[in-house]
Amino acid sequence: MKHFNADVVVVGGGHAGTEAASAAARMGANTVLVTLKIDKIGVMSCNPAIGGLGKGHLVREIDALDGVMGRAADAAGIQFRLLNRRKGPAVQGPRAQADRELYRQAVLGNLENQENLSIFEGEVAQFLLSGKKVEGVKLADGREIFAKSVILTTGTFLRGVIHIGETSTPGGRMGDSPSVKLAEQIDGFDLPMGRLKTGTPPRLDGSTIDWSILDQQPGDDEPTMFSFLSKHPVARQISCGITHTNVRTHEIISKNLNKSAMYGGRIDGVGPRYCPSIEDKIVRFADKESHQVFLEPESLSNNTVYPNGVSTSLPEDVQWAYIHSMVGLEDAVILQPGYAIEYDYVDPRALNANLSLKSVQSLYLAGQINGTTGYEEAGAQGLVAGLNAALEARGSSPLYFSRAESYIGVMIDDLVTRGVSEPYRMFTSRAEFRLSLRADNADQRLTPLGLELGCVSSNRKIVFLDKRERLTFGMNLLKGSTFTPKEIESSGISIKQDGKKRSGLDILAFPDVEFNHLSTLIPGSEKLDYDVKLQLSRDALYANYITRQQRDIDAIQKEERVEFPKDFNFRDIAGLSNELRMKLERFKPDNMAQAAKIDGMTPSALTLLLYHVKKRASELRATAT
Amino acid sequence: MDTIFALASAPGKAGVAVIRVSGPLARNAAEILCDGQLPPRGMTFRSLKTAEGDILDQGLILTFEAPKSFTGENVAELQVHGSNAVVSTVLESLGRLDGLRLAEPGEFTRRALMNGRMDLAQVEGLADLIDAETEAQRTQAVKVMSGVFSKRAEDWRKDLIRAGALLEATIDFADEDVPVDVTPEVNELLCKVYDDLKVVSSGISTAERIREGFEVAIVGRPNVGKSTLLNALAGREAAITSEFEGTTRDVIEVRMDFDGLPVTLMDTAGLRTTDDVVENIGISRAKDRARSADVRVFLVESDEDIDIEIMPDDIVLKSKVDLSSYKENGISGLSGEGVDSLVVRLTTTLKSRALKAELASRERHRVAISRAMNSLSSALNLLNSGPDAYDIVAEELRDASQALGMLVGRIGVEDLLDEIFASFCLGK
Structure with missing residues (x-):
């Protein structure tokens, strides 16, 4: 029997697993990625697109810490669109249609070239345990890998069941077998589990679609890239087609509802409300006579088309019928039927904010297993788990992401403090500090952290430091001198004569003032680089709001820094109501900020908790001396 | 960090009442009230004035500089004559200052703890405080719910959620089948809430309500x-x-x-x-x-x-x-x-019961409503710029909802998402 030793083992090669493995390896940890099939690494099982609103922010943040997703999406992007282009920069989200094959190659290539990382093909059959601590994994072929920390990213493979109409087959993704053995061992950990579902549409043969009569949606003229290191797309750019469901489509579906796995009562899992099946749409919005369907080419190298908006669990013959009822799809051939998939997830409230399990030592979970959906959500968790698993292997303290600093922090905090009631997807509205957590400043928010951790390449370091220097120079230039309303007016900018002196940044915040209007007041400002001007204008736009938010941010961060010791016993605190005590026992908050979010928490109860934390700390100090 | 204030001495008629202000703006706030400069640390005898310049009372102002104070922050203590009218007017004047808010129960203690400024023995009595707070909250809740707010608060909540949901739908589901311009409906909803708040706020005067006791x-x-x-x-x-x-x-x-x-x-x-x-x-x-x-x-x-x-x-x-x-x-x-x-x-x-809590909660309502009105009025102004400014409108709306939280209940992102998914067919 073969034995291997590693610092970090990552189980699963999906979007969480690849980011986790890369992050751990970038941190210098000797990392092993175990996956069922190497050629499935980085496969996009759902729609062939990366980014979007909130999601695009996550990709930028992953990239700011030198992760894989942004660069892979740029390499594979065949249509780039910046969503909300006309709205404020805080809510603009980069999105790209990706060539499935190019994306997979980009991710795999990235991992294969990553130092400190080995990829093993095989099925993880069980964890190697020592009491409540994970010490590695054993593969089905008998190989054993010992590690200081293990990251589990099983996606939908935990007791996955695929439903097409009245047929149900165990499986994690079309054509792959589910991980039953591992699921049984996870049962032994006695974690709180739940069941979710998600669905996909049938895949069509693009050569059988009549594109000539369909509306086309092209990409942006000036593509917005994901990675701070990318300049422009490399793959050929394409358009997507648009068609619509119609009365006949709806008739076919309504008539066959009882054959749908979901409506036939064969599915118990909860599905995402923002990604309903076509059956759901027709039942819930019965008065709507038509729904948009985007026809998204999956690849430049083959003809597969993803009809976005018609995911289903109807039988195959009904799928053929309703597809053919739509304009342009009259003769379309289905290459692979749509299906719904049900899978187990772990209630993420069982996790610490570094994504390690509270009840099992050295085991981290990332991705769909934590109740999320989406490549970007999975990738971001993979990154967090990878960094933390490497830190643990190194003997360093955990790294927590704050809601005040990143969407990553928002997501993890939502997951571990609130849990999920449907597959969790990122939205910009989840981030209360949305105006400061922008896609455009993700590098300024997070790359310094990456430099400190050592997970950022030297190339990115150079690019980032240069940009920061230019930005600081520009910012100082704008803030350096102030002007009276008279001076401002004489430079051609109309302004109220209120006697208040203003800096260049203040002036830039006025609607209708553009950067070039400042050139007479601030000589040299016109010579700043385009990207610096853009960034400074955005900072100026939100400056007032960001100052206001900063007070809240300071308060949250102060509370986040007060952590409960691991063995802190909430049961022993006299004076708390039973209800609160039970909730605290159940959720075991990591810090005061999390405790504050528990339902029914009162200010005095928080004070009481703080008192006990401080008392513990002073007792510890007393024993130490 | 907010600057917080509250009556620190026992409630009711007394010779002297002490109002404590703690936080970065503490001295600044006291200087505004006495319309003159104060030393960073020391004791000064001054007249306190309202924003309109009327003399409120004469009293001692004690200033402490961080970290050498009760809470470890900048602190000002106003010692005034202990009549309900004086105390409530001073509290009201403080509440009108930007960046200041009324302290939550136990908040001074919490800040002192945070900053390591408290002898731990001093907080042993916290358990009692929690009991008192729960009881005070219960009676408060019954009063508020059976009182003037109940029906209105429900409407405000519904309208704020609807307006927030409309804005967020255009932002977070921009690539879906949702309306692009929701300005008219949002405008109508927010105007309604704003006008309603205006009516209610004119009816709340802390001094008036205190007399009811x-x-x-x-x-x-x-x-x-x-x-x-x-x-x-x-x-x-x-x-x-x-x-x-x-x-x-x-x-x-x-x-x-x-x-x-x-x-x-x-x-x-x-x-x-x-x-x-x-x-x-x-x-x-x-x-x-x-x-x-x-x-x-x-x-x-x-x-x-x-x-x-x-x-x-x-x-x-x-x-x-x-x-x-x-x-x-x-x-x-x-x-x-x-x-x-x-x-x-x-x-x-x-x-022994909380007249303080009573007074505080009324003042809190007044402050909450006035903060919400400010934010709503900015939101309504920004709405004129149309969808381009929805991100900032949404921010103002979030602030208004947060301010009104104690009256209408917390409005979280889940409430908005519920409304969005109930109203629009999403999922392209």
């Missing part, structure tokens, strides 16, 4: 001697007494002053089952008022069941004790036996 309800079966007791307490014939059951059909109120504390005594209809429609209305009103009162005095003749929960601070007395030889825990409005000791008990109970 505590409510003490006298409850019991018919003809147990409630009205007689009220009259004895009030020293005048405020309630009509007679020997017939069910004489008091409505709630009768008498205002009194218990050692400086304003108290409203309420005589309620006797609780019994009856077919008399008018009396039944009286009984149900009596129950409502009794439940929402701060303290209830239960009069019982023997072991009767009364359909009102007895709370920890309530007083249960045996009535008509003049007719009995067993005097313990008894009272008689007719002979006056036990009346003095009831007054002492009530005064002690009420004093």
Whole structure:
């Protein structure tokens, strides 16, 4: 029997697993990625697109810490669109249609070239345990890998069941077998589990679609890239087609509802409300006579088309019928039927904010297993788990992401403090500090952290430091001198004569003032680089709001820094109501900020908790001396 | 970090009242109130003025510089004359300053703890504080809900959620089948809430409400001697007494002053089952008022069941004790036996209770409403710029919702998402 030793083992090669493995390896940890099939690494099982609103922010943040997703999406992007282009920069989200094959190659290539990382093909059959601590994994072929920390990213493979109409087959993704053995061992950990579902549409043969009569949606003229290191797309750019469901489509579906796995009562899992099946749409919005369907080419190298908006669990013959009822799809051939998939997830409230399990030592979970959906959500968790698993292997303290600093922090905090009631997807509205957590400043928010951790390449370091220097120079230039309303007016900018002196940044915040209007007041400002001007204008736009938010941010961060010791016993605190005590026992908050979010928490109860934390700390100090 | 303030001394009429302000803007706030400079650390005698320049009171202002203060932050302590009117006006003036807000219960202590400025023995009493807070919150909640806000607060909540959902739908689902311009509907919703808040805010004046003070309800079966007791307490014939059951059909109120504390005594209809429609209305009103009162005095003749929960601070007395030889825990409005000791008990109970919390919560409501109105008015202005400014409109709306949270309940992103998914068919 073969034995291997590693610092970090990552189980699963999906979007969480690849980011986790890369992050751990970038941190210098000797990392092993175990996956069922190497050629499935980085496969996009759902729609062939990366980014979007909130999601695009996550990709930028992953990239700011030198992760894989942004660069892979740029390499594979065949249509780039910046969503909300006309709205404020805080809510603009980069999105790209990706060539499935190019994306997979980009991710795999990235991992294969990553130092400190080995990829093993095989099925993880069980964890190697020592009491409540994970010490590695054993593969089905008998190989054993010992590690200081293990990251589990099983996606939908935990007791996955695929439903097409009245047929149900165990499986994690079309054509792959589910991980039953591992699921049984996870049962032994006695974690709180739940069941979710998600669905996909049938895949069509693009050569059988009549594109000539369909509306086309092209990409942006000036593509917005994901990675701070990318300049422009490399793959050929394409358009997507648009068609619509119609009365006949709806008739076919309504008539066959009882054959749908979901409506036939064969599915118990909860599905995402923002990604309903076509059956759901027709039942819930019965008065709507038509729904948009985007026809998204999956690849430049083959003809597969993803009809976005018609995911289903109807039988195959009904799928053929309703597809053919739509304009342009009259003769379309289905290459692979749509299906719904049900899978187990772990209630993420069982996790610490570094994504390690509270009840099992050295085991981290990332991705769909934590109740999320989406490549970007999975990738971001993979990154967090990878960094933390490497830190643990190194003997360093955990790294927590704050809601005040990143969407990553928002997501993890939502997951571990609130849990999920449907597959969790990122939205910009989840981030209360949305105006400061922008896609455009993700590098300024997070790359310094990456430099400190050592997970950022030297190339990115150079690019980032240069940009920061230019930005600081520009910012100082704008803030350096102030002007009276008279001076401002004489430079051609109309302004109220209120006697208040203003800096260049203040002036830039006025609607209708553009950067070039400042050139007479601030000589040299016109010579700043385009990207610096853009960034400074955005900072100026939100400056007032960001100052206001900063007070809240300071308060949250102060509370986040007060952590409960691991063995802190909430049961022993006299004076708390039973209800609160039970909730605290159940959720075991990591810090005061999390405790504050528990339902029914009162200010005095928080004070009481703080008192006990401080008392513990002073007792510890007393024993130490 | 916000700067917080609150009355730090005991509530009620007193020689001196101490109002503590803590946080980065503490000295600044005190300087605005006394319209002059103050030393970073020291004691100054000054006149305090309202924003309009009227003199409020004269008092001592103590300033402390971080970290050498009670909380470890910059602190100003205003020592003024201890009348309710002065105290509430000072609190109101502080509440109007940008960046200042009323402290939550125990917040000074929490800050002191955070900054390592507290001897741990000083906070041993926190458990009691929590009990008091829970009780205060309960009565507060009942009052707020049975009062002027209940129906309106529900409407505000609905309208704020709807407006937020519309804005967020255009932002977070921009690539889906949702309307692009929601300005007209959002405008209408926010105008409605704004106008409503304006009406309510003009009705809230802290000083006014404080005078209402505590409510003490006298409850019991018919003809147990409630009205007689009220009259004895009030020293005048405020309630009509007679020997017939069910004489008091409505709630009768008498205002009194218990050692400086304003108290409203309420005589309620006797609780019994009856077919008399008018009396039944009286009984149900009596129950409502009794439940929402701060303290209830239960009069019982023997072991009767009364359909009102007895709370920890309530007083249960045996009535008509003049007719009995067993005097313990008894009272008689007719002979006056036990009346003095009831007054002492009530005064002690009420004093220990949170007049402070009461005053605070009204001030809190006023501040909340005015902050919400500010944010809504900015939001309405920005709405004119159309969808381009929705991100900032949404931010102002979030701020307004947060400010109103204590009245309408917390509005979280899940509430908005629920509304979005119920209104729009998403999922392209």
